[in-house]
Amino acid sequence: xxxxxxxxxxxxxxxxxxxxxxxxxxxxxxxxxxxxxxxxxxxxxxxxxxxxxxxxxxxxxxxxxxxxxxxxxxxxxxxxxxxxxxxxxxxxxxxxxxxxxxxxxxxxxxxxxxxxxxxxxxxxxxxxxxxxxxxxxxxxxxxxxxxxxxxxxxxxxxxxxxxxxxxxxxxxxxxxxxxxxxxxxxxxxxxx
Amino acid sequence: xxxxxxxxxxxxxxxxxxxxxxxxxxxxxxxxxxxxxxxxxxxxxxxxxxxxxxxxxxxxxxxxxxxxxxxxxxxxxxxxxxxxxxxxxxxxxxxxxxxxxxxxxxxxxxxxxxxxxxxxxxxxxxxxxxxxxxxxxxxxxxxxxxxxxxxxxxxxxxxxxxxxxxxxxxxxxxxxxxxxxxxxxxxxxxxx
Amino acid sequence: xxxxxxxxxxxxxxxxxxxxxxxxxxxxxxxxxxxxxxxxxxxxxxxxxxxxxxxxxxxxxxxxxxxxxxxxxxxxxxxxxxxxxxxxxxxxxxxxxxxxxxxxxxxxxxxxxxxxxxxxxxxxxxxxxxxxxxxxxxxxxxxxxxxxxxxxxxxxxxxxxxxxxxxxxxxxxxxxxxxxxxxxxxxxxxxx
Amino acid sequence: xxxxxxxxxxxxxxxxxxxxxxxxxxxxxxxxxxxxxxxxxxxxxxxxxxxxxxxxxxxxxxxxxxxxxxxxxxxxxxxxxxxxxxxxxxxxxxxxxxxxxxxxxxxxxxxxxxxxxxxxxxxxxxxxxxxxxxxxxxxxxxxxxxxxxxxxxxxxxxxxxxxxxxxxxxxxxxxxxxxxxxxxxxxxxxxx
DNA sequence: TTCTAATCGAGACGGTACGTCAAGTCTTGCC
DNA sequence: GGCAAGACTTGACGTACCGTCTCGATTAGAA
Numbered sequence: 001x002x003x004x005x006x007x008x009x010x011x012x013x014x015x016x017x018x019x020x021x022x023x024x025x026x027x028x029x030x031x032x033x034x035x036x037x038x039x040x041x042x043x044x045x046x047x048x049x050x051x052x053x054x055x056x057x058x059x060x061x062x063x064x065x066x067x068x069x070x071x072x073x074x075x076x077x078x079x080x081x082x083x084x085x086x087x088x089x090x091x092x093x094x095x096x097x098x099x100x101x102x103x104x105x106x107x108x109x110x111x112x113x114x115x116x117x118x119x120x121x122x123x124x125x126x127x128x129x130x131x132x133x134x135x136x137x138x139x140x141x142x143x144x145x146x147x148x149x150x151x152x153x154x155x156x157x158x159x160x161x162x163x164x165x166x167x168x169x170x171x172x173x174x175x176x177x178x179x180x181x182x183x184x185x186x187x188x189x190x191x192x
Numbered sequence: 193x194x195x196x197x198x199x200x201x202x203x204x205x206x207x208x209x210x211x212x213x214x215x216x217x218x219x220x221x222x223x224x225x226x227x228x229x230x231x232x233x234x235x236x237x238x239x240x241x242x243x244x245x246x247x248x249x250x251x252x253x254x255x256x257x258x259x260x261x262x263x264x265x266x267x268x269x270x271x272x273x274x275x276x277x278x279x280x281x282x283x284x285x286x287x288x289x290x291x292x293x294x295x296x297x298x299x300x301x302x303x304x305x306x307x308x309x310x311x312x313x314x315x316x317x318x319x320x321x322x323x324x325x326x327x328x329x330x331x332x333x334x335x336x337x338x339x340x341x342x343x344x345x346x347x348x349x350x351x352x353x354x355x356x357x358x359x360x361x362x363x364x365x366x367x368x369x370x371x372x373x374x375x376x377x378x379x380x381x382x383x384x
Numbered sequence: 385x386x387x388x389x390x391x392x393x394x395x396x397x398x399x400x401x402x403x404x405x406x407x408x409x410x411x412x413x414x415x416x417x418x419x420x421x422x423x424x425x426x427x428x429x430x431x432x433x434x435x436x437x438x439x440x441x442x443x444x445x446x447x448x449x450x451x452x453x454x455x456x457x458x459x460x461x462x463x464x465x466x467x468x469x470x471x472x473x474x475x476x477x478x479x480x481x482x483x484x485x486x487x488x489x490x491x492x493x494x495x496x497x498x499x500x501x502x503x504x505x506x507x508x509x510x511x512x513x514x515x516x517x518x519x520x521x522x523x524x525x526x527x528x529x530x531x532x533x534x535x536x537x538x539x540x541x542x543x544x545x546x547x548x549x550x551x552x553x554x555x556x557x558x559x560x561x562x563x564x565x566x567x568x569x570x571x572x573x574x575x576x
Numbered sequence: 577x578x579x580x581x582x583x584x585x586x587x588x589x590x591x592x593x594x595x596x597x598x599x600x601x602x603x604x605x606x607x608x609x610x611x612x613x614x615x616x617x618x619x620x621x622x623x624x625x626x627x628x629x630x631x632x633x634x635x636x637x638x639x640x641x642x643x644x645x646x647x648x649x650x651x652x653x654x655x656x657x658x659x660x661x662x663x664x665x666x667x668x669x670x671x672x673x674x675x676x677x678x679x680x681x682x683x684x685x686x687x688x689x690x691x692x693x694x695x696x697x698x699x700x701x702x703x704x705x706x707x708x709x710x711x712x713x714x715x716x717x718x719x720x721x722x723x724x725x726x727x728x729x730x731x732x733x734x735x736x737x738x739x740x741x742x743x744x745x746x747x748x749x750x751x752x753x754x755x756x757x758x759x760x761x762x763x764x765x766x767x768x
Numbered sequence: 769t770t771c772t773a774a775t776c777g778a779g780a781c782g783g784t785a786c787g788t789c790a791a792g793t794c795t796t797g798c799c
Numbered sequence: 800g801g802c803a804a805g806a807c808t809t810g811a812c813g814t815a816c817c818g819t820c821t822c823g824a825t826t827a828g829a830a
Contacts, residue, residue, distance in 0.1 A: 008796080008806055031304030034785060045808045050787065104303045107359065111300035112223030117361050125360055149374050153353075156362070157374060160352030161345075167299065167359055168317055169309050170348070182341050182349060186378025200775060200827080226816060237777045242818065392801055415688030418790060429803040434792065488687045491743065495684035496607030501745050509744055533758050537737075540746070541758060544736030545729075551683065551743055552701055553693050554732070566725050566733060570762025584780055584822075610811060621782040626813065 004051050016042035017049060021056070022063040026098045030060070030105025057109035057116045064102050065123050068094065074135040080144050081184050083135060084158065088177045091128075091159070095166045095173050107167065129155050145187050157183050196243050208234035209241060213248070214255040218290045222252070222297025249301035249308045256294050257315050260286065266327040272336050273376050275327060276350065280369045283320075283351070287358045287365050299359065321347050337379050349375050388435050400426035401433060405440070406447040410482045414444070414489025441493035441500045448486045449507050452478065458519040464528050465568050467519060468542065472561045475512075475543075479550045479557050491551065513539050529571050541567050580627050592618035593625060597632070598639040602674045606636070606681025633685035633692045640678050641699050644670065650711040656720050657760050659711060660734065664753045667704075667735075671742045671749050683743065705731050721763050733759050 020041035025033045035056050039046045053059045075083045094100060103124075110117035133151040140147050145154070161183075162176045212233035217225045227248050231238045245251045267275045286292060295316075302309035325343040332339050337346070353375075354368045404425035409417045419440050423430045437443045459467045478484060487508075494501035517535040524531050529538070545567075546560045596617035601609045611632050615622045629635045651659045670676060679700075686693035709727040716723050721730070737759075738752045 004806075005804095008804090010795095010807070013807075029304060035787085036785060039808095043808085045810090046787080047789085047809090048807065051806080108300035108303035111296045111359070112221055121360065121362060125362065129362075152363075153371055153374060156353040156356050157349070157371060160354070160356035161348040162352070163356050163359065164348050164352035167303070167355065168313065170313060170317065170321075171344075179345055179349060182345060182378055183375070184378065186374055186376065197774070200773095202776065202826095205776075227818085228816060231777090235777075237775095237779080238818080239778090239820085240776060243775080388801080394802070397802075413688060419792085420790060423803090427803080429801095429805085430792080431794085431804095432802060435801080492684040492687035495680045495743070496605055505744065505746060509746065513746075536747075537755055537758060540737040540740050541733070541755060544738070544740035545732040546736070547740050547743065548732050548736035551687070551739065552697065554697060554701065554705075555728075563729055563733060566729060566762055567759070568762065570758055570760065578779095580780075581778095584778090586781065586821095589781075611813085612811060615782090619782080621780095621784095622813080623783090623815090624781060627780075 009052070010048075013042065013044050013048055014052070017044055017052075017059060018063045018066065021059045022067065022098075022102060025060055025063075025102045025105060030102060030108070033060070033105070055109070055113065055116065057106050057113060058119065060102050060106050060109075061116065061119055061123060064099050064106065067099050068124065071127055071131060074131045076135060076138065078142075080135070080139040080142075081180065084132075084184065085177050085180045087132070087135075088158065088162065088180055092162060092173050092176045095162070100166070100173075104166070129159075132158070143189055146189055149187060154187060157187070201244070202240075205234065205236050205240055206244070209236055209244075209251060210255045210258070213251045214259065214290075214294060217252055217255075217294045217297060222294060222300070225252070225297070247301070247305065247308065249298050249305060250311065252294050252298050252301075253308065253311055253315060256291050256298065259291050260316065263319055263323060266323045268327060268330065270334075272327070272331040272334075273372065276324075276376065277369050277372045279324070279327075280350065280354065280372055284354060284365050284368045287354070292358070292365075296358070321351075324350070335381055338381055341379060346379060349379070393436070394432075397426065397428050397432055398436070401428055401436075401443060402447045402450065405443045406451065406482075406486060409444055409447075409486045409489060414486060414492070417444070417489070439493070439497065439500065441490050441497060442503065444486050444490050444493075445500065445503055445507060448483050448490065451483055452508065458515045460519060460522065462526075464519070464523040464526075465564065468516075468568065469561050469564045471516070471519075472542065472546065472564055476546060476557050476560045479546070484550070484557075488550070513543075516542070527573055530573055533571060538571060541571070585628070586624075589618065589620050589624055590628070593620055593628075593635060594639045594642070597635045598643065598674075598678060601636055601639075601678045601681060606678060606684070609636070609681070631685070631689065631692065633682050633689060634695065636678050636682050636685075637692065637695055637699060640675050640682065643675055644700065647703055647707060650707045652711060652714065654718075656711070656715040656718075657756065660708075660760065661753050661756045663708070663711075664734065664738065664756055668738060668749050668752045671738070676742070676749075680742070705735075708734070719765055722765055725763060730763060733763070 017038060021033070021038050024037055024041055028037075033056060035046060035049055038044075038056070038059065039049055049059065053062070075086055077083055095103065106116070106120060110120050132155050136145060136151040136154050139145045140151070158180065161179050162173060165171045165173045165176055209230060213225070213230050216229055216233055220229075225248060227238060227241055230236075230248070230251065231241055241251070245254070267278055269275055287295065298308070298312060302312050324347050328337060328343040328346050331337040332343070350372065353371050354365065357363045357365045357368055401422060405417070405422050408421055408425055412421075417440060419430060419433055422428075422440070422443065423433055433443070437446070459470055461467055479487065490500070490504060494504050516539050520529060520535040520538050523529045524535070542564065545563050546557065549555045549557045549560055593614060597609070597614050600613055600617055604613075609632060611622060611625055614620075614632070614635065615625055625635065629638070651662055653659055671679065682692070682696060686696050708731050712721060712727040712730050715721040716727070734756065737755050738749065741747045741749045741752055
């Protein structure tokens with residue numbers, strides 16, 4: 001009936017659930033992750049999980065989100081290519097780590113769970129995308145990048161190939177930063 | 193013990209299974225697709241399904257593969273941008289159709305099923321990728337595109353943003369062809 | 385640890401619990417009665433219930449006990465058959481009423497709860513049995529009934545068929561008083 | 577949808593379920609009997625239980641029914657009192673045995689499950705009642721018992737006190753046969 | 769033409785996990 | 800300290816599917 005009161009939430013259980021979820025997803029594989037196993041591993045009742053999350057994907061999303069780290073500003077050394085390259089390298093490293101294993105599962109589950117998909121966009125993709133666009137915006141203002149391409153599109157040109165490799169497994173994600181140069185070639189102003 | 197003999201296979205059952213799978217995946221959603229429901233809908237015993245496919249993802253893969261149509265050659269009008277744009281438009285249309293609904297589910301399942309992932313690459317992604325690379329190769333030879341970028345990478349630059357939109361749902365896939373021009377800008381030779 | 389102090393008990397909560405229990409048991413059926421529902425309906429915390437009663441059967445027992453009415457003396461008109469018949473009719477009416485619905489549930493629960501069973505005997509069956517035996521005793525003294533049969537047994541001969549119908553549902557409990565005459569035939573002295 | 581086909585039933589599982597149910601009910605107590613425990617003990621899936629029985633009460637009923645033994649004819653030595661006494665003794669023994677423990681639980685559950693109650697009457701109470709009435713009928717015909725009392729009522733006079741002791745626990749069921757004489761006193765013809 | 773062998777529809781089976789319900793305990797803050 | 804409120808662990812519920820396993824009943828060459 002009434003939604004639970006977040007202030008009365010037990011922080012220990014909360015922590016244990018997120019931690020157990022992450023560890024189990026990594027060790028057993030996301031596909032074999034079950035709410036029951038999470039509850040057992042966290043020493044928690046299943047109801048406590050269902051009280052706060054609608055699906056295991058939602059838990060996993062929370063678990064990886066807090067592990068993806070602080071959204072400090074994008075690096076801004078003035079050199080847009082170097083900045084994008086270092087950022088892309090960081091993201092590629094993330095996707096290749098344990099976090100990537102779980103993230104992959106979350107994205108998979110989101111394919112048939114529109115609500116989860118929206119949460120992924122809001123919590124993970126959106127904010128990081130925003131930071132990237134901000135940096136790109138500055139490069140446009142500085143006359144380094146073309147002003148006639150929406151930064152929204154630029155972000156997709158940059159990250160698209162990364163996710164392509166990540167989700168289709170055609171190539172090693174870690175090598176994706178190599179592609180940055182090719183993309184930038186099309187985004188630069190002629191005199192930069 | 194012994195693998196089944198394909199010659200003794202009942203073609204009617206085969207057809208019914210693929211058709212029912214596709215229809216159910218579209219109507220109920222891939223996530224709610226079950227082998228049991230396929231068997232019932234196809235008027236087929238469950239064993240008959242398990243005799244020929246290892247998982248529902250494998251069935252769905254077969255079902256969409258035959259619906260994706262003939263792999264004729266890439267269009268080659270001599271105008272590389274027009275060719276890529278028309279090809280990308282075709283792919284975007286595909287991903288936005290019923291086939292896309294099922295394909296999305298197959299990719300999701302492939303995230304935790306390496307065997308299925310390999311099949312997706314071999315049956316769907318690879319062949320289409322190959323055709324694209326062939327066309328790109330010709331454009332390179334014709335001096336329209338830079339020769340110092342592997343066509344393998346070019347394909348990812350082109351299709352990456354498409355799959356990004358398809359799987360993350362940030363933007364309408366149908367609008368993806370707009371991005372082709374931006375990518376090509378970086379791939380062209382200076383004098384083209 | 386320490387048992388609660390009955391003097392500090394909130395009479396309003398006490399009343400609300402007993403009333404809600406009875407009403408819920410009647411309306412939803414004893415089998416679907418839950419402590420949680422009682423607490424909610426009574427506007428009371430669950431702990432308040434558990435502080436004063438060990439099980440829902442115990443609450444229900446209290447609830448029906450106070451509704452079964454004052455244990456005034458058995459009627460004693462001098463006509464033992466008429467007295468037993470009127471008494472039996474009263475009991476049959478009780479068992480056929482809402483009270484019977486709850487009583488049935490309490491007896492059921494008592495089958496696997498010896499403590500509750502003892503309470504049922506002490507609070508409900510015993511006292512009424514005692515009154516009946518007192519009346520029978522007077523009839524024995526008056527020479528109307530045989531003196532060689534324990535009144536304890538007589539009570540069971542009289543009430544047994546009633547409970548038989550009540551708990552096994554073979555016949556309408558309301559018709560049970562008809563049986564009194566048959567039983568008495570065997571209990572009378574020859575010259576009565 | 578469609579009810580399962582009894583011919584395809586696995587007899588080994590059937591047996592194991594009934595046996596495990598009986599043993600668990602006796603060892604743990606009927607109140608602590610769970611479908612899950614039965615399934616585990618019988619080495620059977622829960623679904624297999626739910627496929628064939630609607631509730632644990634129904635399983636337990638089957639289990640005790642087959643253990644209550646052959647419904648051979650009532651003894652008929654010509655001496656109605658001896659016959660009833662021996663029969664009552666047998667029933668009292670039954671109720672005092674392990675079977676009684678389970679039967680008690682079934683009757684309890686039947687109090688809030690009309691369908692089960694009907695099954696108890698049909699499978700247990702009814703047939704035994706019928707045999708008793710047949711014997712009583714013969715005694716009536718032989719002029720030993722009064723013809724103006726329905727045998728249906730006689731049965732309740734005889735068994736009522738037994739069930740009263742059994743379900744209310746006021747006295748030892750084993751001593752119930754003592755009561756037969758008192759009841760018969762009222763049922764006999766004057767010249768018998 | 770009968771025999772033999774494999775596939776087929778059907779569906780029961782032992783399991784695993786689901787998401788829900790309620791039990792009884794514990795904690796917090798008000799009266 | 801009792802109380803209302805409600806989150807907690809525990810454990811069972813009844814359901815849905817999984818993938819395996821009999822069953823007869825076709826069906827198809829091989830004898």
